[in-house]
Amino acid sequence: MILLEARNVTKRFGPHIALKNLNLTVSQGEIVCLLGANGAGKSTMVNLFLGFLKPDEGTIVIAGRPVSDDLRAARARVAYIPDQVNLFPLLSGVENLTYFAELAGRRLTVGEATVLLVEAGLNGEDATKRMGDYSKGMRQKVGIAIALAKQADALLLDEPLSGLDPLAANDFGAHIRLLRDAGKAVLMVTHDVFRAREIADRIGIMKAGQLVETVDARAVESNALDRLYADHMRGELR
Numbered sequence: 114m115i116l117l118e119a120r121n122v123t124k125r126f127g128p129h130i131a132l133k134n135l136n137l138t139v140s141q142g143e144i145v146c147l148l149g150a151n152g153a154g155k156s157t158m159v160n161l162f163l164g165f166l167k168p169d170e171g172t173i174v175i176a177g178r179p180v181s182d183d184l185r186a187a188r189a190r191v192a193y194i195p196d197q198v199n200l201f202p203l204l205s206g207v208e209n210l211t212y213f214a215e216l217a218g219r220r221l222t223v224g225e226a227t228v229l230l231v232e233a234g235l236n237g238e239d240a241t242k243r244m245g246d247y248s249k250g251m252r253q254k255v256g257i258a259i260a261l262a263k264q265a266d267a268l269l270l271d272e273p274l275s276g277l278d279p280l281a282a283n284d285f286g287a288h289i290r291l292l293r294d295a296g297k298a299v300l301m302v303t304h305d306v307f308r309a310r311e312i313a314d315r316i317g318i319m320k321a322g323q324l325v326e327t328v329d330a331r332a333v334e335s336n337a338l339d340r341l342y343a344d345h346m347r348g349e350l351r
């Protein structure tokens with residue numbers, strides 16, 4: 114089942130065309146990574162799915178319904194994990210999660226919050242420590258747990274790997290794949306070609322507001338993807 118769909122979407126900011134007639138789908142149990150240079154339109158795509166922006170042309174569809182039909186219902190089905198998960202530094206992981214889950218309309222017991230944090234990859238012992246002492250990788254996991262608490266069907270991740278060391282990035286990717294296996298639809302924006310290939314099922318390469326290429330991550334070698342990406346960025350492919 115297709116969870117996230119952009120149908121012929123064009124988005125303009127004044128005279129600037131950020132997205133041009135773009136089509137994209139992410140299905141249940143699928144990870145799609147979007148690669149592209151700065152300004153290619155990747156975050157604009159995420160913000161359209163979050164309902165923060167409206168397309169000028171075309172339709173954003175979530176779980177078969179245009180977002181414009183019922184924005185609240187659409188938002189309930191998606192969760193967002195930003196580049197920096199900045200929560201309350203004096204509160205523990207468990208306390209932050211219970212607070213943000215409640216904002217999203219769900220009351221969690223300490224036990225339930227701990228289970229979600231462990232599911233997101235955090236060590237159970239760390240869950241009770243103050244978040245001010247967490248590494249970026251640990252904070253990102255609390256971000257995942259908040260998304261899990263929301264029981265959203267689709268996860269939107271905007272550069273969640275930036276600043277993570279290779280081990281933490283590997284670990285984060287592994288957990289995203291577990292969520293994919295549990296049926297979530299995942300759209301992840303990244304600049305990391307290597308990780309995109311490791312984590313994604315499909316990789317979309319964006320350039321100047323268009324999806325110029327979509328590749329099956331399993332079918333492409335790392336070097337070939339690097340080359341393909343560079344060739345698109347240099348304008349050697351159309």
Ligand SMILES: Nc1ncnc2c1ncn2[C@@H]1O[C@H](COP(=O)(O)OP(=O)(O)OP(=O)(O)O)[C@@H](O)[C@H]1O
Pocket residue numbers: 126129130131149150151152153154155156157158
């Ligand atoms: N609110 C806005 N007002 C005006 N222009 C905007 C706005 N948001 C984005 N843009 C422009 O739209 C284009 C696409 O921006 P977007 O942030 O989607 O790119 P991106 O691919 O996510 O880039 P990056 O890799 O730098 O995050 C850019 O040229 C940007 O300057």
